[in-house]
Amino acid sequence: MEFLFAIMIGTLYGCSLYLLLRRSIVKLAIGLILLGNGANLLIFSAGGLVRGRPPLVPEDATSVPAPYADPLPQALILTAIVISFGVLVFAVALIYRTYRALATDDLDDLTATDRLGEVPEAAHQPVVPVGVSASNSQDGR
Amino acid sequence: MGVSLALLGLLAFAAPWLAARLQQRFGYLAALVSGGTFVWFALQLPHVVGGAERLEELPWLPTLGTTLSLRLDGLSLTFALLITGIGALVALYVVGYLENHPRLPRFWTSLLLFETTMLGLVLADDIVLLFVFWELTSVSSFFLIGFADERPRARANAQQALIVTVAGGLALLVGLLLLAQQQGSFRLRELVTMGSLQPPETLITVAFLLILLGAATKSAQFPFHFWLPNAMEAPTPVSAYLHSATMVKAGIYLLARLHPVLGSHPWWQPSLLTLGLLTALTGAALAIPQRDLKRLLAYSTVSALGTLVFLLGLGDAGVKPFALFLIAHALYKGGAFLAAGAIEHVTERRTLDALGGLWRTAPVLAGATGLVVLVAAGLPPTLGFVSKEAILELGVETLSPLLLLPLLLAFVGQTTVAWLLLRPLLARPPESLHLHHAHWFSLLTGPMLLGLIALGGGFALDPLRSLIAAVIASVQGATPPPVKLTLWHGFTVALGTSGFILLSAGLIAAVWPRIAPVGDRLAITEPLAERPRGLGRLAPERGYQSLMSMVLRFADVQTRLLQNGYLRVYVTVIVATAILLIIVSVLRSGLTIPAPLPPLTIVDLLDAVLVLIIIVSSFVTVRATERLVAVAALGALGFSLALLYARYGAPDLALTQVLVDTLTVVLLVFAFYRLPRYAQLSSTPARIRDAVLATAFGVVMGVFALLVHFFRYPERISSYFAEQVYEAAHGRNVVNVILVDFRALDTLGEITVLGLAALGVAALLAVGKGARD
Structure with a gap:
């Protein structure tokens, strides 16, 4: 099973990186989700695979009978799942706004703010997005 | 204190x-x-x-x-x-x-x-x-x-x-720490009593050079004098x-302070004598042609600082004149600057040729200035005279001509500057020189008092003598013999030399109107220009200029290279670094795969099917051309993952994963309606290149995941949690107890992050609303 997990983790990481490297901004978001899942699985499998023994204290005992699945990675992953969901929601909202303001989903068009000595064009005159009325064009500020 | x-x-x-x-x-x-x-x-x-x-x-x-x-x-x-x-x-x-x-x-x-x-x-x-x-x-x-x-x-x-000074400060820090480490103490007083190692270690030599660098930048020694x-x-x-x-x-304080430790170092004397003389001469030569009062005084300060370093380089014999000159110079140079500032304040002019006749128009100001000049020129009976006599006496008696001559030249330069200060008082007043109202009491108390102290210092030699003796005691690290200090030595060679210096300086000051234009032609009277001409081309400040422009060019190049605006370049750099770090740390960890592999979990058919679904769905999201297909594949992936968690003893994870995955799918379905299409924008070569990188990353992470199983660290924190969960925290679900009890603060942080993300989303969505109304 460990080998299968390793293949699965590698696949998730590889696919997520491929999506992160795409120019389409939506694929970036999907890539983020895959990356989160891959990382969670890596942590999970690092704790060791123990099938069907959750870390619970039975009614008639005061400690968890061995063997049991490692609770620590689980606690970490639980946090990570929730956080990566938060990140995803934020990313989607950001993508939505960017798209509305700049009318492009091509990351290669979104390089202006990082260029040396050039004032980003969008700071001067917001591009009117396709299919959005002119009154919306101040969104980008 | x-x-x-x-x-x-x-x-x-x-x-x-x-x-x-x-x-x-x-x-x-x-x-x-x-x-x-x-x-x-x-x-x-x-x-x-x-x-x-x-x-x-x-x-x-x-x-x-x-x-x-x-x-x-x-x-x-x-x-x-x-x-x-x-x-x-x-x-x-x-x-x-x-x-x-x-x-x-x-x-x-x-x-x-x-x-x-x-x-x-x-x-x-x-x-x-x-x-x-x-x-x-x-x-x-x-x-x-x-x-x-x-x-x-x-x-x-x-x-x-x-x-300049902070760069020297860094050198100083390293030098001081090296010294402290070698000698085994951070206390100056212990370092001093320890004395120096004989013969000095290489590290002490390095420490000495670094400390000298720090002192030279701070005290404006050649070639750092330009600042x-x-x-x-x-x-x-x-x-x-x-x-x-x-x-x-x-x-100079630092050098004097460390004299007992480093003074006997074989490099101390030659380096300090050379540095001091070079600085004293450079300062004196550059001072004379200056037209600006403050630049004139600044270069003469450089010269005086050089003289002080030179005196320290002479060893024990130089300490008495050093202490005298230190005090005298502080008094008259401080006074001279204050007087020059007062002149500038009332006339609104600062160049020597534009000033004159203050003797008549502002007698009190002129008196204060003149008093300072007396001290600066070293005329009897001032403290300036006493200190200069002490230096000259030492110089004439003990120094070789090779050292004495440059020292005398430096003194001629410094004295010339003193005489030049008389020009604003005595020269023919230029037309249209108006005096402005000034707060005379405030402006003149300083130079007057400093001048008077230096004047009276020549008579009140007793307190001075004890102070000098105390300085000598700390600089030499031993109790000195009683200090000889007299105002009048009689007609000695030193006195004659002093008179010669005064005369020649006076001559130079008299022909100054002819010297200043030479300085203009050599381009040393103005601040160094962007494109220097004349002697400016040789100025050490050029080194600073080119160093700074090199730093800027380097920053420019590396920013263009690293911060080029393309997200995929950033991602590539990050991932490549991560891959490299993982490989290096695995190789360097020295861990070997145990000979009989640890027992592996047996493959279960249902689990294998779930893993297969996850792998296939990952590829589907990558290959999908429709947004909905990708979202559906993500859903399948997430739910299979939840099932896997459930089967491997993590019911809480399974629950959370199901919840979050449902929300994710719902969010994406709703949001994608408003989001751009699932476009294919990259060219085929770019896709192949990324695929290769992605495969490499996947392989590395897969191998890493496998290695983790083999190298598992035996001692685990988890057993503590599992034992204490009921006893200490009265809970039965270890994962839950970790989250809300053992590591509750982490969970608080998590909630904060979520709250901030929610705020960010609300803000992002609200931006549009306002504009639409």
């Missing part, structure tokens, strides 16, 4: 409020506090002379062996007297000089901060403390030089002074205080 430091520091930090409230009167308060400190230090004189050092100590970083320890001996007392005494006069001077200046509170903060840190620097007994104060004086000097921050040159020169004339962008009281009387002497 600690109290005086704290008092001055407190005043510095209270200045923004107090100065705004008291306006001009704050200057009197600052002068009073500073003067009070001066009196306290003056009262310590008998104790210190009697050989009793004052020590004060507070623990600071005990684990690192550093303490807030202060020590008062002859050397630090002399400096403390100069710092607080001249500080009081300068504070008084500022009242008139920066009358009604709108940013006065800021000025006071910087100036008082400087006074505090400078005082701390000379009192510090711990070398770490000394370094901290050293750097703080550089920082406050930066703020003071750049005080007129609306002028680009003030900003540039402040930056230059900061970079000092440029620092004249500061208001004149600052030039008088920091850049002639006190701060620039910090390097």
Whole structure:
């Protein structure tokens, strides 16, 4: 099973990186989700695979009978799942706004703010997005 | 000591409020506090002379062996007297000089901060403390030089002074730490009593060179002297205080302080003599043709600083003239700057050729200036005369002509500068020279008093003698024989030499109108231009210029390279670094795969199917051409993952994963309706390139995941949690208890992150709303 997990983790990481490297901004978001899942699985499998023994204290005992699945990675992953969901929601909202303001989903068009000595064009005159009325064009500020 | 430091520091930090409230009167308060400190230090004189050092100590970083320890001996007392005494006069001077200046509170903060840190620097007994104060004086000097921050040159020169002195400060830090480590103590007084190792270790030599570098940058020694004339962008009281009387002497203080440790190092004498003479000559030569009063005085300060280093290089014999010249120079150069500032303040002119006739139009000002000139020129019976005689006597009696001649030339240059100060008083008054109203009391007390002290110093040799003896005791690290100090030596060779210097300097000063144009042609009378001509092409400042432009070019190139705006480049760099780090750390960990592999979990058919679904769905999201297909594949992936979690003993994870995945799918379905299409934008070569990189990453991570199984660390925190969960936390679900009890603060952080993300989303969505209304 460990080998299968390793293949699965590698696949998730590889696919997520491929999506992160795409120019389409939506694929970036999907890539983020895959990356989160891959990382969670890596942590999970690092704790060791123990099938069907959750870390619970039975009614008639005061400690968890061995063997049991490692609770620590689980606690970490639980946090990570929730956080990566938060990140995803934020990313989607950001993508939505960017798209509305700049009318492009091509990351290669979104390089202006990082260029040396050039004032980003969008700071001067917001591009009117396709299919959005002119009154919306101040969104980008 | 600690109290005086704290008092001055407190005043510095209270200045923004107090100065705004008291306006001009704050200057009197600052002068009073500073003067009070001066009196306290003056009262310590008998104790210190009697050989009793004052020590004060507070623990600071005990684990690192550093303490807030202060020590008062002859050397630090002399400096403390100069710092607080001249500080009081300068504070008084500022009242008139920066009358009604709108940013006065800021000025006071910087100036008082400087006074505090400078005082701390000379009192510090711990070398770490000394370094901290050293750097703080550089920082406050930066703020003071750049005080007129609306002028680009003030900003540039402040930056230059900061970079030169702080770069030297870094060298100094390394040097001091090396020295402390070699000698095994961070306390100056212990280092001093230890003396030096014979023969010196290589590390001590390195430490000496680094410390010398730090001292040379701070005290404007050749070839770092250029920052000092440029620092004249500061208001004149600052030039008088920091850049002639006190701060620039910090390097010299340090060299004098470390003389007992490093003085016997074979490189000490040759390096200090060469450095000192070069600086003294450069300063003197560059001073004479200057037209600007402040640049004139700045170059002569450079020359004097060189002389002081030279005297330290002479070893024990040079200490007495060193101490005398240190005091005399601080008095007359501080006074000269203050007088020059007063002249500038009333005439609004600063160039020598545009001034004249002040003897008649402003007799009191002229009197104060003339008094300072007497001292600076070294005329009897002033302290200037006493110190110059001491130096010349030593020089004529013991020095070889090779050393004596440059020293005499430097003195001719410095004396010429003194004579040149008479030009504004005696030269024919140029037309249209109007005098403006000035706060005479504030402007003239400083130069008058400094001049009078230097004048009276020639007669009151007894307290001076004991102070000098105390300085010699600390610099030589031993009790000296009684100090011989007399005003009149009779007609000696030294006296003759002195007269010769005065005469030749007078001649040069008389023909100055012919010398200054030569300086103009050589381009040494103006600040170094962007494209230097004449001698400017050879100026050491060129090195600074090209270094700075190289730094800027490098920053430009590397920013273009790394911060190019393409997200995929950033991702590639990050991932490539991660891959490299993982490979390197696995290889370097020295772990080997155990010979019989640890038992593996047996493959279960259902699990295998789930893993297969996850793998297939990952590829589907990558290959999908429709957004909905990708979202559906993500859903399948997430739910299979949840099932896997459930089967491997993580019911909580399974629940959370199901919840979050449902939400994700719902969110994406709704959001994607408004999001751009699932486009294929990259070219085929780019896709192949990314696929290769992605495969490499996947393989590395897969292998890493596998290795983790083999190298598992036996001792786990989890067993503690599993044992304590019921006993300590009264829970039965270990994962839950970890989240809400053992690591509850982490969960609080998590909630905060989510809250912030929600706020961010709300803000992003609200931006559009407002515009639409």
